[in-house]
Amino acid sequence: MRPSQHSSLPLRLALYALMVLLAVVFMFPFLFMLVSSLKSNDAIFADVSSWRALLPVGPLTGANYANAFLRGNIGHYLANSVLITVVSVGLGLVVNSLAAFALARLEWRGKQVALTLLVILLVVPFEAISVPLMLLVAKLPGIGFGGDGVHVVRSWLDTLYVQVLPFVANAFSIYLFHQFFRDIPKDFDDAAYVDGATPLQVYIHIIVPSSRPVFATVTILQALTMWNQYLWPLIAVPGEGARPLMVGMQQFFAARQTAWGEVMAYATLSTVPVLIAFVVFQRWFVRSVIGSGVKG
Amino acid sequence: MPASLDLCDIRKSFGSTEIIKGVSLTIAPGEFIVFVGPSGCGKSTLLRMIAGLEDITSGQLRFDDVVVNDWDPARRRIGMVFQSYALYPHMSVEQNIGFGLKLAKKSKAEIMVRVDQALSVLQLTPLRHHKPSQLSGGQRQRVAIGRAIVRNPNVFLFDEPLSNLDAALRGQMRMEIGKLHQHLKNTVIYVTHDQVEAMTLADRIVVFEGGVIRQVGTPVELYDHPANRFVAGFIGTPTMGFLSGRVAATAQGEGVALDAAGGQAITLPGDLRRVAHGAALTLGLRPEHCVVCPPDQTMLSGTVVMLERLGAETFAFIDLPATPAPVAVRLDGGERSLVAGQRTGLRFDIERAHIFDADGNSISSSAS
Known part of the structure; x- marks a missing residue:
């Protein structure tokens, strides 16, 4: 939002002041995290009730970051999280956009029922299905990639794919794609069918290239969700091998004293990839190319 | 090869509502046929049925004496120009025109030759790398026509192609479409609600009302011998x-x-x-x-x-x-x-x- 050039000066000042205030509110925890990650545990507590908590002053140290890697096994967890996020987002884009394409652009019996079910699914929170889902995957035979090569395992628990497959199909992503696809003029499809396209070719050549903004939106939302998974890996991945980044943070919460500096360093490191991804994809949010091929 | 078309008691229902109520018509190869009628008379729906974009509820559609009811649009070898133009926004002018040939897996060289030909017929060669958003209304219209002619279709279908253009441009494009037909000699079916377009372009006009044909004839026949009050009132400006x-x-x-x-x-x-x-x-x-x-x-x-x-x-x-x-x-x-x-x-x-x-x-x- 940018205050209009036409509004009066006091109004514009007020609007900017409001925006600065909001920015500070949102930046505060982030700054605190960043600054604390550079301080020792004692310094954090000494500064916590003054403005010094938000500024990198006093004795600073990189030891927390070193410890995050040495003690925290962060490299391994980071690799797990990246793999889980990339694979589930990649599969999710294909599966969910194809489902939305079928719902928005093709005619078939039962489509309305499917759409209604989709909307119902939107309101079911994951917490509600997490325990039944856990009981299910605990009994599903899967594939293990252990030291003795590929072998069948008796359950999906403690694997990487148990953190991916249940989240590939996502009602909210389908819904977002559906809303976007629905607004693309149907004449494009008809023109392509006249040109000899199959439905899959319409999807690949017409719908996907016209829908970059929604692909970017879904990528960001689904990536954030996957990156921040906590409850599910906590119950489905008891071991360390497939543990993701967020759950890995637990080990700094020791029984006697929590190493807050290291927790903050770890938290900073887990935030950075998200920030990078957001900056990369942000420009795709901005403009949509659709509509320019239709009458002006 | 321009195709002949036979429509035998064609009907179309959406649910319990009948939109096309039994249309029979024979169209000769190379003929320029115009469907006119007020909005909602079913003329566009019938055109989409001929294109294969809508199912035919009952009746027979024949191209050159072959029943094509169940053929998909590409197999019917039609070219279609949409009211909205429907140019693919992410493709350049030449990609838009060549898209059908690409889908048909023609060689790169053949696509080049045929796209070049279409571009030059329509005087679009200098604009070949432009995106649709960079074109004026008339230029977009010509690209849409180019996309239809490049595959050398048996039948050309136009769905109110000029209704988004301003009056001057409409007159000019009308003339260009007329010239194009004299040059290509394809069978053309052209839908419009503008009776001036119908009178100036058509070999024969088909007047629709409420899903039925009210009269078929040459523009002069319809003007001089309207079969009923509806046709009499619809053809001619000012109105009878x-x-x-x-x-x-x-x-x-x-x-x-x-x-x-x-x-x-x-x-x-x-x-x-x-x-x-x-x-x-x-x-x-x-x-x-x-x-x-x-x-x-x-x-x-x-x-x-x-x-x-x-x-x-x-x-x-x-x-x-x-x-x-x-x-x-x-x-x-x-x-x-x-x-x-x-x-x-x-x-x-x-x-x-x-x-x-x-x-x-x-x-x-x-x-x-």
């Missing part, structure tokens, strides 16, 4: 004027007592089918078959409500008693002094009047 009345006897024989003349009767020319005395009739008058005169020299008089001065010709619209719509009269040079609000008389040539019975069907229509 209608006077209601009843069959009555006159001194010279059969006549019609006109409501607009307070029930005074006028004798009708002889070769009428027998119509019961007292039955309702409607007279249809083309503007060029009426003249204005002083009010005391005729049985019809009324008020001039509007004058339409088009430069080469002027039309006066005259409000007559007991007549729902004003009757248009084409003025010759002399009456240009007429002003709106003035009282005037109206005379017409009964030999050239169209006569419709109570159901709106033509009883007799005379040549002009």
